[in-house]
Amino acid sequence: xxYIIGLTGGIGSGKTTIANLFAELGVPLIDADVVARQVVQKxxxxxxxxxxxxxxxxLTATGELNRSALREKVFxxxxxxxxxxxxxxxxxxxxxxxQLQVQTAPYVLFxxxxxxxxxxxxLCDRVLVVDVLPDTQLDRASQRDNNxxxxxxxxxxxxxxxxxxxxxxxxxxxxxxDFAQTESELRxxxxxxxxxxxxLSEKKNG
Ligand code: ATP
Numbered sequence: 001x002x003y004i005i006g007l008t009g010g011i012g013s014g015k016t017t018i019a020n021l022f023a024e025l026g027v028p029l030i031d032a033d034v035v036a037r038q039v040v041q042k043x044x045x046x047x048x049x050x051x052x053x054x055x056x057x058x059l060t061a062t063g064e065l066n067r068s069a070l071r072e073k074v075f076x077x078x079x080x081x082x083x084x085x086x087x088x089x090x091x092x093x094x095x096x097x098x099q100l101q102v103q104t105a106p107y108v109l110f111x112x113x114x115x116x117x118x119x120x121x122x123l124c125d126r127v128l129v130v131d132v133l134p135d136t137q138l139d140r141a142s143q144r145d146n147n148x149x150x151x152x153x154x155x156x157x158x159x160x161x162x163x164x165x166x167x168x169x170x171x172x173x174x175x176x177x178d179f180a181q182t183e184s185e186l187r188x189x190x191x192x193x194x195x196x197x198x199x200l201s202e203k204k205n206g
Contacts, residue, residue, distance in 0.1 A: 002100065003107035003201035004123060008115035008165065009130030011155050012141025014175035018130050019111045021190040030099050031111040032092060039091045040065050046091055053083065089118065097123075106201040116160050116168050125204065128193065129169035132176045134162065 007022075009015045019029050040047045042063050050058060050070070058070045074081040100108065109128075112120055121127055132140075134156060141152045166172065173189055175182075 001205070002103040002105060003197065003204050004100070004110055004125050005107055005197055006110045006112060006115045006121055006124035006127045007130065008112055008127065009132070009175075010134075010137050010159050010162065010165070011113070011152060012137040012139075012144065013130045013132045014140075015111055015113065015130050017179070018173055018175065018186070018190065019109055021187060022109050022194065025191070025194050026105075027194065028103055028105050028108045029111055030096050030108055032096065032113065033111075035092050035095050035099070036088065039088065039095050046087065049087060050084070054080075093120070106205075107197045114159070116165060121168060126170045126197075126200070127168055128171045128173065129165050131162070131166060131169075131172050131174050136176050 007015055007019055016031075019031065023029050040050065042065075047065055050065070054070065054073050058066055058073060060066045070084075074084055096110065100110075110120070110124060112118070115121055115124070115127065137156060138149045138152050141147065141155075142149045145152075171193060173186065173193075175186070177185070179186070
């Protein structure tokens with residue numbers, strides 16, 4: 001069985017940035033955000049169920065899921081949000097497990113923003129946290145998405161706190177420094193962890 005590293009971190013912490021450095025070393029990624037899009041792709045049974053529940057107005061003209069229309073539908077309703085989460089979460093989890101089962105690499109990165117919140121750490125052999133200060137999260141996420149800092153703060157408040165996340169971490173990569181200055185340091189850290197994870201996976205399977 002492939003060794004599983006859960007990679008997590010708060011909004012805007014740099015999970016994708018760090019995951020891509022591992023991918024450059026040939027490590028397969030199973031990314032919850034990517035899987036979340038795959039399970040509701042055009043023509044999928046899940047998308048049909050969502051349309052049956054919310055109506056065709058949550059589709060674009062070409063039959064894809066219109067995410068902002070769906071967000072509006074659930075924005076003010078806990079019960080609709082729960083209905084959607086109860087449909088999506090098990091499907092995302094199932095699909096991630098399917099993708100995991102076909103892996104032959106020594107280890108994979110499970111990139112999951114809400115790994116701790118959704119209790120998915122139990123699927124992982126080890127947890128790697130990308131850690132930044134809340135101010136860095138606010139700066140980077142608001143710049144990237146052109147969102148107000150207040151909205152990003154609201155999202156941060158729904159996620160586990162930095163301390164709680166660090167308590168669960170087996171390994172931590174700090175990503176506060178500006179990438180232009182810290183790139184070679186980050187690459188070195190990723191390479192060290194990569195070698196360590198290869199050793200651990202050998203132990204597990206050896
Ligand atoms: P989310 O969970 O919000 O999708 P994430 O944790 O995957 O985010 P990234 O998308 O990797 O985070 O990074 C958030 C933003 O910050 C991106 O615009 C990215 O280019 C930028 N960023 C990430 N790391 C650094 C860094 N070290 N220096 C400067 N910018 C960075």
